Amino acid sequence: MGMDVVGSGEGNANMSGDQADNSRDQKVRVAIIGSTGYGGVELIRLLQGHPQIEITSVISSSSAGVPISDGFPHLTDIIVQNLDGVDAQEIAGKADVVFAATPSGVSSTLVPQLLDAGLKVIDLSGDFRLKDAASYEHWYKHAAPEASYLEQAVYGLSEVYGEAVAGVDFISNPGCYSTASLLGLIPAISAGWIDPKSIIIDAKSGVSGSGRGVNLGVHYAEVNENLKVYKVNKHQHIPEIEQVLTQITGEPVTVTFTTHLVPMTRGIMTTIYASMNNTYSMKI
Numbered sequence: 001m002g003m004d005v006v007g008s009g010e011g012n013a014n015m016s017g018d019q020a021d022n023s024r025d026q027k028v029r030v031a032i033i034g035s036t037g038y039g040g041v042e043l044i045r046l047l048q049g050h051p052q053i054e055i056t057s058v059i060s061s062s063s064a065g066v067p068i069s070d071g072f073p074h075l076t077d078i079i080v081q082n083l084d085g086v087d088a089q090e091i092a093g094k095a096d097v098v099f100a101a102t103p104s105g106v107s108s109t110l111v112p113q114l115l116d117a118g119l120k121v122i123d124l125s126g127d128f129r130l131k132d133a134a135s136y137e138h139w140y141k142h143a144a145p146e147a148s149y150l151e152q153a154v155y156g157l158s159e160v161y162g163e164a165v166a167g168v169d170f171i172s173n174p175g176c177y178s179t180a181s182l183l184g185l186i187p188a189i190s191a192g193w194i195d196p197k198s199i200i201i202d203a204k205s206g207v208s209g210s211g212r213g214v215n216l217g218v219h220y221a222e223v224n225e226n227l228k229v230y231k232v233n234k235h236q237h238i239p240e241i242e243q244v245l246t247q248i249t250g251e252p253v254t255v256t257f258t259t260h261l262v263p264m265t266r267g268i269m270t271t272i273y274a275s276m277n278n279t280y281s282m283k284i
Ligand SMILES: NC(=O)C1=CN([C@@H]2O[C@H](COP(=O)(O)OP(=O)(O)OC[C@H]3O[C@@H](n4cnc5c(N)ncnc54)[C@H](OP(=O)(O)O)[C@@H]3O)[C@@H](O)[C@H]2O)C=CC1
Pocket: 033, 034, 035, 036, 037, 038, 039, 040, 059, 060, 061, 062, 063, 086, 100, 101, 102, 103, 104, 106, 124, 125, 126, 174, 175, 176, 208, 209, 210, 211, 212, 213
C-alpha cells in the first residue's frame, strides 16, 4: 500500500534538484505500530518534522483499512494513508525502522517477530527495559520476553546513553517517570553531590500518561478537581530507576518513589529529595 506524505521536507527550497534527490534517497523509512495511541500519534508529529525520515506505514491492530485521519482529523492532507495491519514481513517490505508504541505484554511478543524479520526496532513499552526476567514478571505480571531479546535491548535514555544507542538494531525506550527522575538524578550523582542511598522521588503525571484507552481511574469525573496517589510501592518504574542508578554507581541503589495523578492532560513533574554528600553543603 503506497503512501503520500505531504510536507515532510521534500523539495527543500535551499537545495538544488540533485541535492534534494540525494537527500530523499537517504531518508530512513519508518513504520509505527500503535499509531492510533497517544505515543504513536505523538511520534507521527515528531517524525513528520524530521528531514531524513519518511513515514511509510502507520499501523493499527483494530482499525486496518481505515484512513488515520478518521480518528485524527488534524492529520487530514498530512498523512494520506489507510492504516495497515500488523504483519512483520509486510512491515519489513516497507520500512527500515519500526516503532512499537504498543502496551506492555503486547510488545514482548511483537518485537521478536519484527527483529527476526530484519527490522530495526524502537520499543516504547516497559517490556525490554529490565534485564532481569524475574524482576520483570514480579513488577509487570506478564511472562518475560526471551532472554536473548532482553540482552539485545539497549536502554534508550539518549541524553545519557547516546553513544550506546547509535547504530544498534534494538532500542528499548525508557519509561516516562523514569526519564523525568533519571535526568534529574544522574548529573547530581555523577558529580558526587548526593548520597544515592537517600533518594526520595515525588512524581506527578497528567492523564495522557495512561494512554488513550478509557477506564474508571482516568475518566473526567474521577480526575477533574481531584488528586490521587496510586501504585504505592507497586509502580513498574521503581525497578527501572533502580537498575540504572545501580549500574551508574556500581552499588545497589533503592529509591522511595511515589506517583500521583493530577488533573492536567499531559506532562510530568518530579520533585526529588536527597542528602548532600558531606563534602558538599547547600548555601541558602
Ligand atoms: N502515554 C505516554 O505518555 C507514554 C507511554 N509509554 C508507553 O508507550 C506504549 C504506548 O502507550 P500509549 O500510546 O500511551 O498507549 P495507548 O493505549 O494510547 O496506545 C496503544 C496502542 O497500541 C495498539 N495496540 C493495542 N493492542 C495491540 C496489539 N495486540 N497489537 C498491535 N497494536 C496494539 C492500540 O492501537 P490499535 O487498536 O489501533 O492497534 C493502541 O492505540 C505503552 O507501552 C506505554 O506504556 C511510554 C512513555 C510515555
